[in-house]
Amino acid sequence: MGKIAKEASYKLKKLKTKEKNAMLLEIKKGLLSQKENILRANEEDIKKGRENNMPEGLIDRLLLTDDRLEGMAKSIDEVIDFKDPVGKVLSMEENYAGLLIGKKTVPMGVIAIIYESRPNVTLDAAILSLKASSAIILRGGKESIKSNIAIADAIRLGIKNAGYDENFVQIVKDTSRESSKELMQLKGYVDLLLPRGSASLINSVVENAKVPVIETGVGNCHIYVDDKCDIENAVKIIENAKTQRIGVCNAVESLVLNNNLPDKFFDLFNEVVEKYKIKVHADEAALPKLKNAVKAEEDDYGREYLDYEISVKTVDDVDEAIAHITKYSTGHSESILTESYERAMKFLEEVDSACVYVNASTRFTDGGEFGKGAELGISTQKLHARGPVGLDELVSYKYVIFGHGEYRK
Structure with a gap:
């Protein structure tokens, strides 16, 4: 899965803004066309959650309704309207030797997210990652697995209908701890990992991951x-x-x-x-x-x-x-x-x-309320990203240097 995602990321980073936005529009169509399937899958997750005495606060996180799905669809429009975070020139300066040194944003490559309960994260993570020109691997919790798979299928359908590689977005269907740990350790394939959920989940990722992590925090x-x-x-x-x-x-x-x-x-x-x-x-x-x-x-x-x-x-x-x-x-x-x-x-x-x-x-404290659109969590760490993790936090940067035959003496 990591190798497939890495190969897909090479194709994705070549897409222009218009092409990415057209793909996102097809994903919106796919989501709405699969609404009944998604709601049916969510009902099964809710039923199982109640049978397992899931607290009402977590049931609320898990629940999807017509209104919530419509809101999810609208969030795609918001991401389409946002400026492309890739290719921004952050600075351009000339050094003492006459080199023109620039700094510009570039895709992460492959993003992975491990999350619990909230099926809307499946969509948010996918559309933000795609807009940021990165492939994504989704690993949701067992409590929302049917909802997550239904949403991921709709997303992949939209990507396919747009004429692109549906492996831009992949979902891990195995909800065992082993699959989660394996994803945390895909060094060389996963460029950024985000945990989103309980304190135990976040701590597990921080302690076991061998790939770069943005720690999204528990909210006391x-x-x-x-x-x-x-x-x-x-x-x-x-x-x-x-x-x-x-x-x-x-x-x-x-x-x-x-x-x-x-x-x-x-x-x-x-x-x-x-x-x-x-x-x-x-x-x-x-x-x-x-x-x-x-x-x-x-x-x-x-x-x-x-x-x-x-x-x-x-x-x-x-x-x-x-x-x-x-x-x-x-x-x-x-x-x-x-x-x-x-x-x-x-x-x-x-x-x-x-x-x-x-x-x-x-x-x-929310990406939408801050004018950043959907987000992948609230980072409580200080390196790379802090606060709502939106589009601008899902890119890296590189230096581009223009010379005229200069060499270092």
């Missing part, structure tokens, strides 16, 4: 509620960040509350807690003020719940809030709710996460 996202905040707006932001979609990595999992917050905050927040039946893991200071609360254990502050649960920690000031976040953060997304410019700037400067917000929901 924090919101610090300062005593100088708009109380009503703060609660609305928290409600959105926690409840809009519980099974996503940019949902808030931990609240850090200033000790001087008035009772009004707790009254309004408790309405949200009771409305959604949120289980609150609170420290001793917050425990008597909150509904549906249990005493927080140390581990609760580091958990990604992906459910109607949240941890609450009280602090004296923004410095203590930053210290708590630094200790438990996964480096994904954190937000401060405050009307103090000084505290906001301090938070932005000292919180070392991929995305740091002032007076906004962490739910905005």
